[in-house]
Amino acid sequence: MLSLEERARRFATRAHGGLGQRRKYTEEPYIVHPAAVAELVRSVSPDDEALLAAAWLHDTVEDTATTPGDIAARFGEDVAQLVAMLTNPTTPATLNRAQRKRLHFAHTAQACPRAQTLKLADIIDNTREILRYDPDFARIYLLEKQIQLEVLTQGNSHLLQKAHGIITNGIAMLMQPPYNVPADWFVKKAAGYLGKAASKSV
Numbered sequence: 001m002l003s004l005e006e007r008a009r010r011f012a013t014r015a016h017g018g019l020g021q022r023r024k025y026t027e028e029p030y031i032v033h034p035a036a037v038a039e040l041v042r043s044v045s046p047d048d049e050a051l052l053a054a055a056w057l058h059d060t061v062e063d064t065a066t067t068p069g070d071i072a073a074r075f076g077e078d079v080a081q082l083v084a085m086l087t088n089p090t091t092p093a094t095l096n097r098a099q100r101k102r103l104h105f106a107h108t109a110q111a112c113p114r115a116q117t118l119k120l121a122d123i124i125d126n127t128r129e130i131l132r133y134d135p136d137f138a139r140i141y142l143l144e145k146q147i148q149l150e151v152l153t154q155g156n157s158h159l160l161q162k163a164h165g166i167i168t169n170g171i172a173m174l175m176q177p178p179y180n181v182p183a184d185w186f187v188k189k190a191a192g193y194l195g196k197a198a199s200k201s202v
Helices: 004-017 032-044 049-057 068-075 077-086 097-109 113-127 135-149 157-174 183-194
Strands: none
Touching: 004 032, 004 049, 004 068, 032 049, 032 113, 032 157, 049 068, 049 077, 049 113, 068 077, 077 097, 077 113, 097 113, 097 135, 097 183, 113 135, 113 157, 135 157, 135 183
């Protein structure tokens, strides 16, 4: 009999592969991302099979035709709830990016510690190469994830530290040649996401 994680891996592979989804910058099959997230989760929670299954499935509801009901029926309520905590809520089209992201951050702030650990693994895999492939977008994306980390403090401390390190280093590199993004740009941009006056540091 296949394990819960193996069933989740096969399901996610079919769901993403059936749509021909690929990673944005490398054109690798999309499943390489859930695979990487699952390995990061395994490094800190090797015995939590439901969490490992959710790692494989975490983008299926958001990015494929899979429904929350599908996840619950196939993998149980625990896995379904973990996936739901990582699935961004639908937001009105009239909202700008910063407004949408504030709603997404509020959603993950309510996630349980296990789901926050999973989100940290997701952030790590999505940020560790972003500066290499897309420095223009990296300035926005890294800043957004830096803000989001502030509400993920219940997640695994090792992954939280690792995510902080990647993002802090990436932003520091963006302030240096050849990018030369002024520190004030990050401060002012952060204010729009936080909905308050800019602080003096990023």
